[in-house]
């Protein structure tokens with residue numbers, strides 16, 4: 515087993531990874547920016563190293579600084595968390611060449627699924643359904659138009675280096691296509707330094723459902739069921755749940771088998787997530803694969819009783835999974851609300867600052883993943899997510915009841931948060947019936 519791990523991240527996920535390391539008897543090394551000096555998890559770590567100023571480019575995204583810290587602290591492995599360097603194939607490569615295990619997929623697998631056009635081709639080869647679209651990237655507007663006419667409007671123009679909704683455009687007509695294509699290209703070039711684009715038929719009214727997979731270094735691959743992430747606002751997920759109220763045993767088995775086939779063909783290892791769109795007709799289409807632990811992983815942990823970070827560490831250490839698909843049992847229902855320090859009255863503008871009062875919820879069925887404490891100052895430099903509140907119940911109705919109760923208890927003062935928005939969403943009939951579309955929040959909670 516690994517003896518000492520560096521956690522190359524911050525906030526709740528740094529604490530989340532640290533907790534599992536402690537439970538496994540693994541020593542922890544945290545790195546932090548000058549803006550994160552007061553982070554609570556630094557007090558729990560065996561060693562903490564400041565790696566630079568607040569801006570992530572000079573700290574959490576700076577590969578040489580992180581590798582230097584890892585060598586000084588003499589760690590055997592690096593856990594990248596999510597965001598930052600977690601899906602950077604070059605970083606994974608550098609780790610390995612320095613004799614440090616990267617707790618994630620092999621660099622080749624990160625690169626293969628990180629190119630979304632390539633991932634689409636891999637999916638096709640693995641006989642995983644994809645939407646009608648381009649084969650690989652599109653050269654220019656003319657070629658794009660030809661393909662768009664073939665597949666029929668509306669089409670979606672997506673950045674090969676993108677994902678998570680960035681650099682995407684919907685085109686409903688030929689004229690809109692030309693404009694959208696050029697706009698998406700500039701956006702992708704600016705955001706990812708790669709203007710490569712591909713096309714997909716645009717489907718409306720789909721649910722966003724993702725399958726968690728685990729793959730060891732010995733050919734063992736399992737899926738851990740789905741998470742329903744349909745409740746989003748501007749591509750930011752608000753609420754996730756497992757299992758999906760929309761997915762039955764049969765659909766789960768088919769989507770799970772598809773995700774496993776893709777992982778096998780991609781030479782995938784460690785934890786990963788295959789994202790699908792599922793139409794009202796229950797047909798599913800692969801859209802992209804995420805090569806990291808995801809923000810919403812706790813809902814899967816709750817229903818399958820598996821610590822995903824522990825599995826990531828064991829896999830990176832070369833251990834076999836030790837169980838097969840038939841050993842995986844999903845029990846109960848879990849819901850996660852992402853609590854952001856944002857002001858819903860000011861178009862969700864970030865609301866950093868000092869937390870003057872903090873009363874976390876607790877009790878039966880409640881899990882709170884957060885690094886916040888009373889007196890903590892939320893720095894303005896980073897993502898505004900400050901807590902993940904997870905409720906677990908015997909079924910969805912119980913999970914909703916526990917979540918509503920916990921949201922009622924939760925007090926965060928000094929900054930604006932999305933807690934009141936979550937209370938209102940949980941109170942709607944639509945959410946309670948499990949009938950929310952991806953446009954629900956924008957339509958129903960606009961002001």
Ligand code: MV4
Nearest residue numbers: 645670677678679714715716717722744746952
């Ligand atoms: C789509 C789509 C419709 N058709 N692709 C959003 C996140 C990114 N990973 C992919 N996304 C979408 N891709 C095709 N071909 C609609 C979305 C989408 C969406 C999906 C789920 C939940 C909310 C959404 C909001 C806007 C767009």
